[in-house]
Structures are given as C-alpha cells and as structure tokens.
Amino acid sequence: MNMHQPAVMSGFLSHRSRSEVVATLAPKATARLLEYAPGYYVALPTHTTLELIEHPAIIAVPGSAYYGCGLLAWQECHLPVINVDTLLRAYQETPALGPPRYALVVAYQRAPGNPLEHGALALTALPETVEVGDDAWCALPADSDIWPLLSLSCVQHARLAVPILDTARLFRSYHG
Numbered sequence: 001m002n003m004h005q006p007a008v009m010s011g012f013l014s015h016r017s018r019s020e021v022v023a024t025l026a027p028k029a030t031a032r033l034l035e036y037a038p039g040y041y042v043a044l045p046t047h048t049t050l051e052l053i054e055h056p057a058i059i060a061v062p063g064s065a066y067y068g069c070g071l072l073a074w075q076e077c078h079l080p081v082i083n084v085d086t087l088l089r090a091y092q093e094t095p096a097l098g099p100p101r102y103a104l105v106v107a108y109q110r111a112p113g114n115p116l117e118h119g120a121l122a123l124t125a126l127p128e129t130v131e132v133g134d135d136a137w138c139a140l141p142a143d144s145d146i147w148p149l150l151s152l153s154c155v156q157h158a159r160l161a162v163p164i165l166d167t168a169r170l171f172r173s174y175h176g
Contacts, residue, residue: 058103081100
C-alpha cells in the first residue's frame with residue numbers, strides 16, 4: 001500500500017471544492033446534440049443514431065400525423081420522418097418550406113427483445129457529439145406538455161435544459 005496516497009488525495013480535496021470533485025468523478029456518457037429549432041436542443045443516446053443523410057428525398061404522405069414530414073427510402077425500407085419542433089408545439093404553424101437539410105436515421109425497440117426498428121428525424125443543422133454526466137441533470141423544460149412522454153431525462157448543456165429523448169417513445173405511438 002502506498003503511504004503517500006492519503007496525502008495526495010487530501011491535497012487533491014483541499015484544492016478543489018466538493019462540486020468540482022463530484023463533477024470530475026461523475027460518470028460521463030456520449031450523446032448527440034440536435035438543434036430542433038433555433039436555440040433549442042434535444043439529445044439522443046449515441047447508440048440510437050445510425051446515419052445522417054444530407055438533402056434527403058422525402059415522400060409526402062397525405063393524411064399523416066401533423067408532425068410527420070413523410071417517408072424516407074433507406075436500405076430497402078421506408079422510414080417515417082418526424083419534425084421534433086412541430087411535434088412539441090402540437091401543431092404545424094406554417095407549411096414546410098421544403099424538405100429538411102438533413103435526416104438523422106435512428107434505431108429503437110418497441111420492447112426489450114423485439115427487433116430493432118428505424119425512423120428518422122428532420123434536422124436543419126448537423127448534430128454535435130457531446131459528453132453529459134449525471135452531475136448535469138436538470139428538470140425538463142416547461143415549454144411543452146409532451147416532454148415527459150418523450151424524454152428519458154434532461155441535462156443542462158451550455159446553460160440550456162436539454163431533454164434526452166427516447167427514440168422508441170418518439171416512433172411507437174401517435175402523439176396527436
């Protein structure tokens with residue numbers, strides 16, 4: 001046993017506040033940060049994000065959910081594409097000005113043990129990869145009643161509340 005270890009640890013603690021030590025020791029996870037509206041973000045666990053498609057060709061589907069952009073042909077399947085901003089506002093304020101700049105293909109399971117299914121999220125900007133930790137936990141934003149139905153948790157990033165979405169909750173049921 002190293003007899004100097006307690007002194008090193010003691011010095012470590014004396015030069016840092018408790019919150020700094022907790023932040024240093026808190027486990028971190030990688031997430032994809034998505035801007036769904038100017039200045040508003042959600043995050044996804046990285047293991048759910050599969051492919052980013054630039055200038056996606058989306059097929060309109062008459063009578064689809066108000067937040068649905070249409071269908072995206074991907075790997076011999078047609079995936080539903082969701083506009084997160086429209087879903088959260090619970091109505092489409094203005095008609096879409098055309099297809100989104102990007103579509104992010106995501107995976108989800110309806111229940112444990114079920115096969116993976118896929119969907120896509122409409123994006124206007126590229127996603128970022130960030131690290132989040134339990135020490136960054138915060139309350140869900142109060143700007144939409146649907147956050148508790150869609151979110152796994154919420155973290156603070158750059159002083160903003162960023163809900164971490166559950167992709168299965170996004171795609172497995174109608175939110176209208």
